[in-house]
Amino acid sequence: MQTRCGYVSIVGKPNVGKSTLLNAFAGKKVSIVSEKPGTTRHRVYAAVTKDNAQALFADTPGLFKPTKMLDKFMERMVVRAVEGVDLVLLVSDDAGARENDRRMLTTIKIRAKEVPVILVLNKMDLMKRGKLITELVEKWRKLYQFRAILPISAQSAKGLPLLWQAIAEALPEREFEVKADEEVGLDEKLWVADLIREKVLTLVHQEVPHAVAVIVQQYEEKETLLKIVADLVVERDSQKGILVGAGGSMIKAIGTDARKDIEKQLNKKVFLELFVKVREKWRNNPSRLKEYGYED
Ligand SMILES: Nc1nc2c(ncn2[C@@H]2O[C@H](COP(=O)(O)OP(=O)(O)OP(=O)(O)O)[C@@H](O)[C@H]2O)c(=O)[nH]1
Numbered sequence: 331m332q333t334r335c336g337y338v339s340i341v342g343k344p345n346v347g348k349s350t351l352l353n354a355f356a357g358k359k360v361s362i363v364s365e366k367p368g369t370t371r372h373r374v375y376a377a378v379t380k381d382n383a384q385a386l387f388a389d390t391p392g393l394f395k396p397t398k399m400l401d402k403f404m405e406r407m408v409v410r411a412v413e414g415v416d417l418v419l420l421v422s423d424d425a426g427a428r429e430n431d432r433r434m435l436t437t438i439k440i441r442a443k444e445v446p447v448i449l450v451l452n453k454m455d456l457m458k459r460g461k462l463i464t465e466l467v468e469k470w471r472k473l474y475q476f477r478a479i480l481p482i483s484a485q486s487a488k489g490l491p492l493l494w495q496a497i498a499e500a501l502p503e504r505e506f507e508v509k510a511d512e513e514v515g516l517d518e519k520l521w522v523a524d525l526i527r528e529k530v531l532t533l534v535h536q537e538v539p540h541a542v543a544v545i546v547q548q549y550e551e552k553e554t555l556l557k558i559v560a561d562l563v564v565e566r567d568s569q570k571g572i573l574v575g576a577g578g579s580m581i582k583a584i585g586t587d588a589r590k591d592i593e594k595q596l597n598k599k600v601f602l603e604l605f606v607k608v609r610e611k612w613r614n615n616p617s618r619l620k621e622y623g624y625e626d
């Protein structure tokens with residue numbers, strides 16, 4: 331049987347559902363998801379194999395205008411992710427092409443001119459009428475020669491079989507690179523740190539979650555449980571106050587939600603201990619960024 335295999339980068343502006351899409355294809359939570367833009371900070375990998383095709387996906391941070399050094403690191407992750415891949419999935423939403431979509435297209439034109447691009451219009455469940463979807467597609471078609479334009483809803487898995495078919499057809503004829511059930515690029519410590527950050531993004535509002543880095547300090551498999559100790563780093567005392575909450579209520583809620591989710595995903599009993607620390611302006615400090623894993 332002729333197999334197809336290739337590298338597929340999922341890119342687009344923040345909050346359009348890139349990570350939700352990767353999780354839907356992978357059938358599990360490989361990448362964290364939240365309702366706030368700026369959720370994904372690293373490239374997150376997953377290999378998906380169906381029938382005779384294998385896609386080696388990379389989820390990426392949403393592209394936006396960077397201000398802090400951390401944002402610039404995230405932007406570099408995106409730019410590099412489109413170089414030298416076999417296929418790009420540009421994900422957008424029901425809102426039409428906005429400034430950050432256009433910036434992403436410009437990056438693709440400069441960095442990945444020869445790479446086929448599938449435009450994935452996500453969140454179509456939020457669009458009520460077929461006519462509007464047709465208008466949306468028409469507008470996008472004028473901006474770039476996409477290999478295909480496919481409306482989907484990653485959350486409800488609608489349109490995913492057709493999207494998979496389009497991906498498979500766009501991949502080069504090649505042997506599979508990984509075994510069908512093999513995990514790729516899954517650093518458990520980083521993944522656990524991200525799961526904790528997901529709870530911060532869900533429970534804490536406004537700007538505070540964006541100032542949080544999670545660093546797993548201890549990750550120890552004991553006989554009956556997995557012991558995890560992690561630091562939550564913020565930039566200011568006021569942010570620490572919000573993260574800890576009245577009488578420690580917020581950090582307790584974050585810890586409980588994170589522990590339950592880690593237990594569910596790993597099917598293991600977990601002991602989780604969290605500490606909140608202040609490291610002034612860490613998002614603009616190169617040595618802190620490096621220390622926290624935001625390094626090229
Ligand atoms: N209504 C609707 N919501 C969706 C759909 N897919 C994702 N979402 C929601 O959109 C929000 C953002 O999803 P993410 O997957 O985190 O988006 P992202 O593009 O990875 O975001 P960044 O990592 O910040 O760039 C979450 O609240 C999701 O539940 C969809 O098909 N329909």
Ligand SMILES: [Mg+2]
Binds near residue numbers: 349363
């Ligand atoms: Mg994401």
